Amino acid sequence: MTDLVLHEIRKTYGDNVVLDGFFATFPAGLCTCIMGPSGCGKTTLLRILLGLEIPDAGTVTGRPDRCSAVFQENRxxxxxxxxxxxxxxxxxxxxxxxxxxxxxxxxxxxxxxxxxxxxxxxxxxxxxxxxxxxPGELLVLDEPFTGLDRETKELVLSYVKRHTKGRTLVLVTHDPAERDALADQVIDMTPQ
The missing domain is CATH 1.10.238 (Recoverin; domain 1)
Structure with a gap:
């Protein structure tokens, strides 16, 4: 397993620049939490990580062959x-x-x-x-605990921790408690 690395990522939709010169390393076997306000490009970033979107510029290296995801919709x-x-x-x-x-x-x-x-x-x-x-090395979680009450969320957080040891996790959340429960590192996408 290798680190997942994004280098100089740029993604636009028409005139809307979503990501511009984005750099990040997602260490293999650890959980990276992505936080930031709605509309800052978090979901687009996840779609690029999964290979569902192609960046306009930049490179993605270390993406494993098998990935899984929990999207904002259950699917x-x-x-x-x-x-x-x-x-x-x-x-x-x-x-x-x-x-x-x-x-x-x-x-x-x-x-x-x-x-x-x-x-x-x-x-x-x-x-x-x-x-x-x-079965896969990368698990992407896009606001996965939305709609769960506090007690259920704690149960599910514990479940995720138990069953994802050694896998690379990328978690998007707005909840500091979810971040604190799972994250090894945090990427803050709040615009400067």
Whole structure:
């Protein structure tokens, strides 16, 4: 595993300059937290890290072949069960493991229910479990704990810490408590 490095990144949409000369190193195996006001380019930066957007200039080095993400939207298979959503990304034959992950997130009784019938917070936990279960070196989390009450958020933060040791995490959040719980380093994108 190598560090993920962005060098002189520039990204524009028409006349709107979102990133200009952006530099950052995301150390392998650690969690980097990105903070800043809405509209400062955090989500665009994540999309570049994942290879979903191409920068207009600059380089990205060290991006692993396999990445996973929790986007601001859950992006689940709504007609599938919670268990089936996890099965879509996990190794075959790991049903007991998948059920364990759901149980750790307080979703054991909802494992077989269609995701469309779950509450927003339950869907969020399924989306987080699915991203955690994708085998890969990079996990990108774009405001992943939005919509979770304080007690559930603590449960999920603990789950993420337990199951992502040794992986490179990039977390976007506005919440200092989430930053403090997970981050090894912080990048502040507040415009100067």
């Amino acid at each position: 689940l298979f709504e007609s599938f069960s919670a268990l089936s959503n996890l099965s879509a990304v996990a190794k075959r034959g790991d049903k007991a493991l998948l059920l364990q992950h759901l149980a750790e997130l307080g979703l054991e009784e909802s494992a077989h229910a269609p995701v469309s019938t779950l509450s927003g917070g339950m869907k969020r936990r399924v989306a987080i479990a699915r991203a955690v279960l994708v």
